[in-house]
Amino acid sequence: MTTEIVLMWVALTGFVVATAMFVFGVTFAKERFVRIAVIAASLGLVPQIMALGVRWARVGHGPYIGYYEVANGLTLFVVAFFVIAAWRNPRLSAAGIAIMPVAVLLLGGAMLASKDSLPLTPNLASYWLFIHVAFANLAFAAFVASFGLGVAYVLRKRSTSGKWAQRLQKLPAQDVVEELTTRFVLAGFLFWGAMIASGAIWANQAWGRYWGWDPIETWSLIVWVIYAVYLHVRFTLGWKGERLAWFAIAAMPISLFALLGTPIVFNSIHGGYIGRADG
Amino acid sequence: MIRSVPRKIATVLGSARLAIWLLMFVGAWSMLATFVPQGDSSLPEVAAWAVAHPVIESAVRLLGLHAAFSTLLFRVAVVALAAATATCAWRRTKVAIVRMRTLRTAAGADAESLTAEHDLEMTIRPSLSDADALSKAAGVLAAVGIRTRQRGTLLFSVSPGWTVWGSPVFHGGLVALILVLLLSGFLRSEGLMGVAVGDTVPDAPESYGVLESGVLRDWQNVQRSIRVDAFDTEYRTGSIDRGPVPTVSVLDGAGNVIKSQRVYPNNPLQTGSLTVHATEFGFAATLAVLDKGGVERGRAIQLIDISEETSGGTVPVEPLSLADDKGNRLVVAVTVPMERRGGELSVPQERVARVEVFAADGTPVLDEVIAPAGEIVLPTGSTLRLDELGYYARLSVVDDPAIPFLYAALAVAGMGLTLVVAARQQLVLVTVAESVDGPMLVAKLRLWRNVPTNRTEIERELAEAFQTDEGERVS
Ligand code: HEM
Numbered sequence: 001m002t003t004e005i006v007l008m009w010v011a012l013t014g015f016v017v018a019t020a021m022f023v024f025g026v027t028f029a030k031e032r033f034v035r036i037a038v039i040a041a042s043l044g045l046v047p048q049i050m051a052l053g054v055r056w057a058r059v060g061h062g063p064y065i066g067y068y069e070v071a072n073g074l075t076l077f078v079v080a081f082f083v084i085a086a087w088r089n090p091r092l093s094a095a096g097i098a099i100m101p102v103a104v105l106l107l108g109g110a111m112l113a114s115k116d117s118l119p120l121t122p123n124l125a126s127y128w129l130f131i132h133v134a135f136a137n138l139a140f141a142a143f144v145a146s147f148g149l150g151v152a153y154v155l156r157k158r159s160t161s162g163k164w165a166q167r168l169q170k171l172p173a174q175d176v177v178e179e180l181t182t183r184f185v186l187a188g189f190l191f192w193g194a195m196i197a198s199g200a201i202w203a204n205q206a207w208g209r210y211w212g213w214d215p216i217e218t219w220s221l222i223v224w225v226i227y228a229v230y231l232h233v234r235f236t237l238g239w240k241g242e243r244l245a246w247f248a249i250a251a252m253p254i255s256l257f258a259l260l261g262t263p264i265v266f267n268s269i270h271g272g273y274i275g276r277a278d279g
Numbered sequence: 280m281i282r283s284v285p286r287k288i289a290t291v292l293g294s295a296r297l298a299i300w301l302l303m304f305v306g307a308w309s310m311l312a313t314f315v316p317q318g319d320s321s322l323p324e325v326a327a328w329a330v331a332h333p334v335i336e337s338a339v340r341l342l343g344l345h346a347a348f349s350t351l352l353f354r355v356a357v358v359a360l361a362a363a364t365a366t367c368a369w370r371r372t373k374v375a376i377v378r379m380r381t382l383r384t385a386a387g388a389d390a391e392s393l394t395a396e397h398d399l400e401m402t403i404r405p406s407l408s409d410a411d412a413l414s415k416a417a418g419v420l421a422a423v424g425i426r427t428r429q430r431g432t433l434l435f436s437v438s439p440g441w442t443v444w445g446s447p448v449f450h451g452g453l454v455a456l457i458l459v460l461l462l463s464g465f466l467r468s469e470g471l472m473g474v475a476v477g478d479t480v481p482d483a484p485e486s487y488g489v490l491e492s493g494v495l496r497d498w499q500n501v502q503r504s505i506r507v508d509a510f511d512t513e514y515r516t517g518s519i520d521r522g523p524v525p526t527v528s529v530l531d532g533a534g535n536v537i538k539s540q541r542v543y544p545n546n547p548l549q550t551g552s553l554t555v556h557a558t559e560f561g562f563a564a565t566l567a568v569l570d571k572g573g574v575e576r577g578r579a580i581q582l583i584d585i586s587e588e589t590s591g592g593t594v595p596v597e598p599l600s601l602a603d604d605k606g607n608r609l610v611v612a613v614t615v616p617m618e619r620r621g622g623e624l625s626v627p628q629e630r631v632a633r634v635e636v637f638a639a640d641g642t643p644v645l646d647e648v649i650a651p652a653g654e655i656v657l658p659t660g661s662t663l664r665l666d667e668l669g670y671y672a673r674l675s676v677v678d679d680p681a682i683p684f685l686y687a688a689l690a691v692a693g694m695g696l697t698l699v700v701a702a703r704q705q706l707v708l709v710t711v712a713e714s715v716d717g718p719m720l721v722a723k724l725r726l727w728r729n730v731p732t733n734r735t736e737i738e739r740e741l742a743e744a745f746q747t748d749e750g751e752r753v754s
Pocket of ligand 1: 360449
């Protein structure tokens with residue numbers, strides 16, 4: 001096993017430990033474990049960043065190409081986004097109980113996938129790749145954060161016995177959680193829009209057309225429209241409470257499908273970043 | 280009272296529900312479309328899908344889902360969405376103007392004006408000095424994330440006027456974007472042309488093999504031509520293999536070079552509204568027809584594509600049609616036999632041309648292999664000479680004058696959305712006033728966007744700080 005793979009397993013272990021700590025700390029209302037969980041998640045980022053750095057130096061490009069690299073990049077942003085939010089506002093830490101499992105599943109999936117490095121095809125060799133991927137990662141991280149807060153909201157609301165309300169009592173008040181969920185959705189919506197726009201500009205450079213209704217492009221638009229609907233039901237119809245939280249919860253997996261599922265399900269010129277087709 | 284028609288239309292278009300339904304329609308329709316092959320029924324994958332899904336196919340055909348993004352239903356929805364968004368952009372503008380005025384007025388407010396008009400009152404202990412009350416209120420507000428400043432006896436935190444413009448600018452940017460996209464569809468042309476190295480072709484519809492041209496695309500005033508100057512079979516920049524790369528020039532009507540460069544992925548030739556990409560390459564055979572006396576009668580370039588499907592590895596793009604002295608038509612198909620190395624096709628060191636000649640009815644007349652400068656005597660007595668066997672580049676040529684406007688609309692929408700996400704829109708004014716019941720904390724709060732707290736929390740925290748103070752609770 002190479003250094004890179006060993007480091008990556010260490011990172012995954014850190015994230016698994018963090019997840020377990022979140023589950024334990026929240027379930028048994030042990031705040032100390034929740035704090036340790038945030039530290040474990042933060043520490044897990046160190047070997048992951050080192051592993052990605054080693055790989056970057058070896059293959060000559062960032063984590064943009066192939067399922068292993070793309071899922072890795074997404075995990076990095078999801079965890080980093082969350083721990084930054086949790087360090088800045090420790091009251092949000094408990095949302096890790098819903099956010100860290102997403103990171104573990106993503107990185108776990110990446111560890112099972114082929115770790116071969118794919119070359120930078122002439123089509124991908126552009127600085128737009130970096131910009132486009134960075135926005136995709138940022139957007140997904142924000143969507144996962146809104147998902148985590150949505151889950152926390154629903155758990156507290158649904159808990160008839162009041163158990164979960166107690167377990168998650170350190171989180172801010174429900175209306176503040178709701179407000180924050182919307183703010184993360186808004187941030188994700190902006191980054192996702194920037195991903196689409198930078199992709200369109202790049203496609204115009206690389207292929208001579210800014211939009212071709214390719215399945216991957218189309219699904220990215222679908223996700224954007226879904227979140228626009230979220231913002232509209234929130235701001236124009238005044239949706240609140242549980243159904244708004246469910247909306248944020250349900251929308252996140254669709255964004256994940258758009259990022260990782262579409263190149264596998266559809267035959268697309270755009271599948272090059274997962275190592276499919278010739279895009 | 281009967282309302283005027285334009286007003287009624289504006290009410291419908293400005294309806295929050297319509298916007299949501301239209302957005303949901305666009306999303307759901309796009310989703311369906313990704314599961315149905317797109318294109319004309321003559322396309323093999325469309326035909327195969329129709330056979331495999333006979334029951335759904337009739338519904339799909341009826342809805343126009345094989346041409347999901349150009350069908351009337353979809354276009355109408357997009358235009359309706361644009362009209363609705365325009366109406367809402369206008370409304371958001373009016374809201375922004377009102378908010379900006381409110382912020383401006385608040386920026387000039389003082390303790391007197393606030394005492395005269397406010398929306399929150401709270402009785403406080405008479406023993407508390409004004410200064411102490413204000414510093415306590417400032418502390419409470421800071422704790423929930425609102426940092427205030429003080430002018431006389433007024434505590435204030437008022438966002439600048441520009442912060443309210445995010446939403447209208449974003450919605451306006453979206454309208455501009457949809458309009459530019461529609462305009463682009465009308466003005467744009469996009470096509471493929473094959474150009475042999477050394478050849479110059481006019482940028483006119485007849486030069487294209489495949490061409491899609493918008494209804495407003497003006498071909499009359501296009502005088503330019505496109506030339507392929509050179510071809511590198513391998514080209515590297517740094518560590519990246521760019522593949523086979525042509526050098527392309529665009530010339531003006533007088534034949535002057537406007538721009539010339541190597542064209543490869545992510546490095547198209549761009550000049551004005553024109554963008555040229557290289558999509559494929561193949562061979563180009565330049566043939567001359569000589570009469571019995573050896574005098575050149577005509578000359579043609581035959582383009583040849585590389586093809587995995589043929590045994591020789593190449594196929595003519597379009598066979599040449601020649602007439603002999605007696606007016607009989609002959610079809611000439613030139614191919615370049617490729618080498619196969621480990622299943623991969625590769626160009627042989629010494630290129631030769633295989634020339635097959637058929638009669639008009641398809642009967643083979645001749646089949647010979649010649650090298651450049653080689654000649655073949657046709658049954659009619661005239662001679663076919665292979666003058667050159669070089670390369671050709673298949674160029675994708677796009678002319679779209681709307682692109683800069685597209686980018687501008689994206690930039691405007693992006694700036695608007697950034698403001699929406701990042702700019703705090705709030706107005707907080709607090710002072711101490713005298714009332715018949717004693718001193719009172721009075722305040723005006725407008726917490727529109729991106730405020731880390733809410734009115735309930737502020738009221739609760741202030742009440743807690745002022746009223747439970749030293750156990751003295753004023754009801
Ligand atoms: C292309 C279609 C549209 C998209 C992608 C879109 C997107 C958004 C987004 C992201 C927001 C939240 C940020 C903000 O406040 O501006 C929003 C808010 C809003 N939109 Fe739209 N919108 C669209 C069309 C419309 C239409 C047709 C209407 C008319 C009903 C509308 C009315 C509003 C209103 C009233 C708000 C609430 C603003 C507030 O409360 O501050 N939008 N929209």
